[in-house]
Amino acid sequence: METDAETAAKRLLGCELVHEVEGHRLRVRIVETEAYDEADPASHTHRGRTARNDAMFLSAGHAYVYLIHGLHHCMNVVAGFEGHGCGVLIRAAEPLEGLAEMERRRGRGGAELTNGPGKLCQAMGITLPMREHDLGEPPLILIRRSPVDQDQIVVTRRVGIAKNADAPRRFYLRGDPWVPRPWTT
DNA sequence: GAAAAGATCTTCT
DNA sequence: GAAGATCTTTTCC
Numbered sequence: 001m002e003t004d005a006e007t008a009a010k011r012l013l014g015c016e017l018v019h020e021v022e023g024h025r026l027r028v029r030i031v032e033t034e035a036y037d038e039a040d041p042a043s044h045t046h047r048g049r050t051a052r053n054d055a056m057f058l059s060a061g062h063a064y065v066y067l068i069h070g071l072h073h074c075m076n077v078v079a080g081f082e083g084h085g086c087g088v089l090i091r092a093a094e095p096l097e098g099l100a101e102m103e104r105r106r107g108r109g110g111a112e113l114t115n116g117p118g119k120l121c122q123a124m125g126i127t128l129p130m131r132e133h134d135l136g137e138p139p140l141i142l143i144r145r146s147p148v149d150q151d152q153i154v155v156t157r158r159v160g161i162a163k164n165a166d167a168p169r170r171f172y173l174r175g176d177p178w179v180p181r182p183w184t185t
Numbered sequence: 186g187a188a189a190a191g192a193t194c195t196t197c198t
Numbered sequence: 199g200a201a202g203a204t205c206t207t208t209t210c211c
Contacts, residue, residue: 118194119193189209196203
């Protein structure tokens with residue numbers, strides 16, 4: 001399971017994320033990811049291990065959740081071996097199960113449900129306490145799927161960052177309607 | 186110890 | 199298309 005961040009980011013495309021909360025089963029399929037690791041100036045782990053990014057240094061398959069701009073959550077899947085700060089940001093997903101509950105949590109529906117890191121976490125009910133959670137255990141589980149075809153994956157520069165912005169480390173499924181529109185090529 | 190920026194989203198013009 | 203919301207972490211006196 002342990003790999004470099006870019007390989008993990010590509011492998012996560014098409015995988016499913018399930019969160020069982022308050023009697024609801026929320027299930028999505030990952031369609032857009034970004035890779036981050038210690039050698040990357042844009043990564044939270046670039047300046048070493050701290051109290052905030054500690055989860056990123058756990059073994060592969062853990063969750064790293066953080067608060068951005070004081071009001072939105074973002075979720076990463078840790079990719080590397082214990083002690084290596086690399087992981088994958090989940091940027092967008094396709095809702096598969098629990099649509100009504102996600103719409104209730106978001107206060108919106110349709111394409112606005114899960115087409116962004118903050119929106120996805122709000123729809124899925126993923127918050128700070130899920131930091132350092134093992135994604136092999138309930139209530140939040142990552143379901144591995146066989147990797148999608150290489151020619152289904154589009155690689156571009158990442159979104160919304162200032163440092164190392166030109167690095168081609170963002171991956172999404174070609175033509176998928178749940179990938180945010182302006183970036184879909 | 187103080188100030189600024191940040192892997193974002195929503196609302197208003 | 200631009201700015202506001204809102205708070206943690208980092209950086210610079």
